[in-house]
Amino acid sequence: MKHLTSLERSILQLKIMSRLQDVFSEFENDIQITPEYILETLVKFMQEVTGDNKVELPYAYVSLEKYSRNTEIPLDTCRTMVADGRIITRPKKRAKDRIEVNMIAMLKDAVVNS
DSSP states (O other): OOOOOHHHHHHHHHHHHHHHHHHHHHTTTTSOOOHHHHHHHHHHHHHHHHTOOOOOOSOSEEEHHHHHHHHTOOHHHHHHHHHTTSSOBOOOSSTTSOOEEEHHHHHHHHHHTO
């Protein structure tokens, strides 16, 4: 690989960003392009390219609403998945408590079932 000056690297990064803009805009009618979606896509790409399959969980628990947004699964579908056990949640202490998805248990389940 050629050693690049910082100017050459910056120019190359701008070209890559321009191409990425084209790619994401091509799919904007199919999926909501959010900063989170772009970041998730780039992280997956980076893992694929580098062979780094390390998974990081920023939070042990997330609200069902946030889980729905992050996975792009409709909230009503997520509620059904909680009811039938496909989404693992933190036990509620009070009836009015918010549903929290146990991300660590979900990751363990994904590893066991993959």
